[in-house]
Amino acid sequence: MPKEKLISVPGKDYFAYKYREHTQMKHKMLRCYLEKWLIILGKYHSINYFDCFGGCGLYTIDNKTFDPGSPLIAAQIWQDKGNQANNLRMVCIESKKKNLQNLETVFNDYHPNFKKTWFVHDEFDRTVNAILDNIEKSDKILAPSFFFVDPFGFTLKYSTIVRIMSVEKSEVFLNFMYDSVQRHLTNPKVENCMDELFGCEQWRDIRKCTSVKKEQTIIGLYRDQLKKASSFVMPFRVCYPDRKRTIYYLIHLTNNLKGASIMKSCVAETNNGLLSYLGKQKDQSTFFETSGYIEEDLNTLLLKQFSSKKMTFNEILADLIDSTQYLEKDISSAVLKLYARNLASIVRVSSKKPSSKPKENDIIEIY
Numbered sequence: 001m002p003k004e005k006l007i008s009v010p011g012k013d014y015f016a017y018k019y020r021e022h023t024q025m026k027h028k029m030l031r032c033y034l035e036k037w038l039i040i041l042g043k044y045h046s047i048n049y050f051d052c053f054g055g056c057g058l059y060t061i062d063n064k065t066f067d068p069g070s071p072l073i074a075a076q077i078w079q080d081k082g083n084q085a086n087n088l089r090m091v092c093i094e095s096k097k098k099n100l101q102n103l104e105t106v107f108n109d110y111h112p113n114f115k116k117t118w119f120v121h122d123e124f125d126r127t128v129n130a131i132l133d134n135i136e137k138s139d140k141i142l143a144p145s146f147f148f149v150d151p152f153g154f155t156l157k158y159s160t161i162v163r164i165m166s167v168e169k170s171e172v173f174l175n176f177m178y179d180s181v182q183r184h185l186t187n188p189k190v191e192n193c194m195d196e197l198f199g200c201e202q203w204r205d206i207r208k209c210t211s212v213k214k215e216q217t218i219i220g221l222y223r224d225q226l227k228k229a230s231s232f233v234m235p236f237r238v239c240y241p242d243r244k245r246t247i248y249y250l251i252h253l254t255n256n257l258k259g260a261s262i263m264k265s266c267v268a269e270t271n272n273g274l275l276s277y278l279g280k281q282k283d284q285s286t287f288f289e290t291s292g293y294i295e296e297d298l299n300t301l302l303l304k305q306f307s308s309k310k311m312t313f314n315e316i317l318a319d320l321i322d323s324t325q326y327l328e329k330d331i332s333s334a335v336l337k338l339y340a341r342n343l344a345s346i347v348r349v350s351s352k353k354p355s356s357k358p359k360e361n362d363i364i365e366i367y
């Protein structure tokens with residue numbers, strides 16, 4: 001990874017990083033999701049936010065105005081919209097001392113009253129495993145927790161992600177550095193690292209793939225591995241702003257259907273309806289098709305996959321949310337249209353009016 005240039009902030013004793021377009025997109029997605037999900041969860045519980053690769057805290061586009069990094073985004077959202085009767089506890093892990101000191105100084109300058117924050121100067125993997133060890137030993141239960149895993153490289157252990165996801169009500173938003181991974185696929189020095197990243201040895205077979213198939217195969221293998229640990233796994237492609245190439249995938253892992261649906265809608269909301277950020281190019285397909293939703297295709301899918309079955313709306317949604325390009329609102333509109341054409345029945349359990357879109361526990365029968 002090239003060394004980041006440190007940009008000094010006038011009148012302050014801290015610095016910022018250059019704010020690149022793909023990082024802005026990453027923050028938009030994160031912000032959109034946290035604004036909805038942290039707030040929903042925090043209504044009833046104290047919650048935890050782990051910024052596992054905390055960064056330096058601040059970014060700038062023009063060296064004059066400054067934008068917050070991920071820990072400050074989470075703190076701001078909680079201060080503006082969180083239920084203050086509960087706590088948001090934040091843990092910011094950063095292995096580079098200079099970055100951690102900067103992050104802490106920026107954080108205290110922006111959020112002097114935010115007391116429940118721990119800044120840990122250490123490696124993500126060691127820190128998170130130590131926290132989980134302690135919780136296991138003490139028989140305590142971890143409060144619902146969001147882990148933002150945003151490294152520069154690919155030294156991530158699959159086993160640690162699996163361990164996080166085995167804790168009830170934990171979820172992960174993970175940056176899978178695809179471009180670095182594909183460049184090092186044939187590097188013998190990082191074989192162990194790749195084994196740890198994928199949690200298997202099958203990535204070796206991908207070395208023979210042609211470049212067209214390579215991307216889908218790499219992300220497909222990683223997703224299949226993650227699916228063993230998480231009910232819903234959604235990779236969203238992020239390209240270099242100025243090149244027709246993927247830089248990374250942001251992957252959301254959750255065991256909560258509502259969480260998966262909200263994240264998917266957030267990605268579409270921040271990318272003009274697409275489930276990926278394509279930079280200046282607009283013409284490539286992704287893990288999810290980027291062409292937007294085609295109503296007739298969804299109708300055909302619903303009729304093919306669910307006909308003669310009685311299912312709740314949530315069961316249909318759970319089947320489709322991370323395996324197709326459709327959003328919850330697309331699926332509920334399509335079911336309502338089938339109902340209007342007498343191709344489906346809806347028993348209203350969660351929705352009220354006969355004309356409203358079906359939701360949650362409504363029982364759907366597609367003929």
Ligand SMILES: C[S@@+](CC[C@H](N)C(=O)[O-])C[C@H]1O[C@@H](n2cnc3c(N)ncnc32)[C@H](O)[C@@H]1O
Binds near residue numbers: 093
């Ligand atoms: C992409 S930046 C994080 C940016 C931050 N999440 C944000 O959005 O504002 C990655 C950071 O992880 C730090 N880092 C690298 N390896 C690490 C490790 N093993 N554990 C914790 N931090 C690490 C780097 O020093 C760098 O500051």
